[in-house]
Amino acid sequence: MDLIAQYWPFVAGLMVTGVVSGIAAGLLGIGGGAIIVPALGTALSVMGYDSDVVQHVAVGTSLAIIIPTGIVSARSHYKRGALDVATLRLWVPFIVAGTFIGGLVAGFFSGDVLRVVFAVMAFLIAANIVFGFQTKVMGHLHGSAVTHRISASVVGFISALMGIGGGSLSVPTLVAFGASMHAAVGTSAAIGVAIAVSGTLGFVLSGWGVAGLPPLSLGYVNLVALALVAVLAALCAPLGAALAHRLNQQTLKYVFAGFLVLVGLNMVWKVLAG
Structure with missing residues (x-):
């Protein structure tokens, strides 16, 4: 009973995270990592794990969780x-x-x-969504396969460090290249699956043998959080996708930007508080 009392807030928090991140995945074309990373990091910090290990586990586990969420979300948009x-x-x-x-x-x-x-990337992405400077800089390159490939590589690298499915980066990039907001969100959901699979493998390998990891972890990927959040997120992703197609593109852009600003502020607070 003492063990249950100790872990039930952690489990309950993960379940709520799964529901919210799943809806966000379908609504915004993101893998839900912008929610999962701070939520899981906070939960592990409360349980007393080292701050460096906490952030790495939160990022690595988030990428693993995005795999099923992204598949369900991409299927709904397809x-x-x-x-x-x-x-x-x-x-x-x-x-x-x-x-x-x-x-x-x-x-x-x-x-x-x-x-x-x-935090820095969240603020830059939100500013880009509101002011559209990426479209002005890159819009004329939309027909260049080389530009697409370079953009994909950069999006993948940064997404791995953030623990996100890349929607925060790939959605505005695809919009800059001429895609509609709805098409960018749907395509980004599928791109997020590729990011998640590759990034998860990288975090498993880089965290292998590291001391102080939570129980039942493969490198920086925690299997308990993976199971709890992934199932609920995958179940809720179609709800977000359905909602996305009820909103006009301008509304969707501002929802996306406001969401990123809140997440960025949360990360800044964690750094300063630490």
Whole structure:
């Protein structure tokens, strides 16, 4: 009974995280990592784990959770005709390479470095969504396969360090290249699966044998959190996808931007408080 009393808040928190991240995955075309990473990191910190290990486990586990969530979300968007298969094929090989490298090198960075990367990128992405500077800079390059490949590699690398499915980066990039918001969200959900698979492998390898990890962890991927959050997130992703197609594109953009600002502020607070 004492063991149950000790862990039930952690389990309950993970279940709520799964529901919210699943809806976010379908709604915004993200893997839910922007919710999972801070939520899981907070839960592990409360349980007394070292701050550096906490952030790495939160990021690595988030990537693993995104795999089933992204598959369900992408399938829902595909049924609605909002998934660009040609763009997906162009992006996947390069995004896989960038993500794998990011997952491997993440082990060399401290937890606070990963938090700062997360926060800075969240603010930049939100500003880009509101002011559209990426479209002005890259819009004329939408027909260049080389630009797509370079973008995919960069998105993959940064996504691995943030522990996200890449939607925060790939959605505005695809919009800049001329895709509609709905098509960008749907295609991004599928791209997130490739990011998650490659990034998870990188975090398993970079965290293998590291001391102080939570029980039942493979490298920086915790299997307990993976099971609890992944199931609920995958079940709830279609709800978010259905909601996304009820909103107009402008509303969806501002929801996305506001969400990222809140997440970035949360990460800044964690760094300063630490």
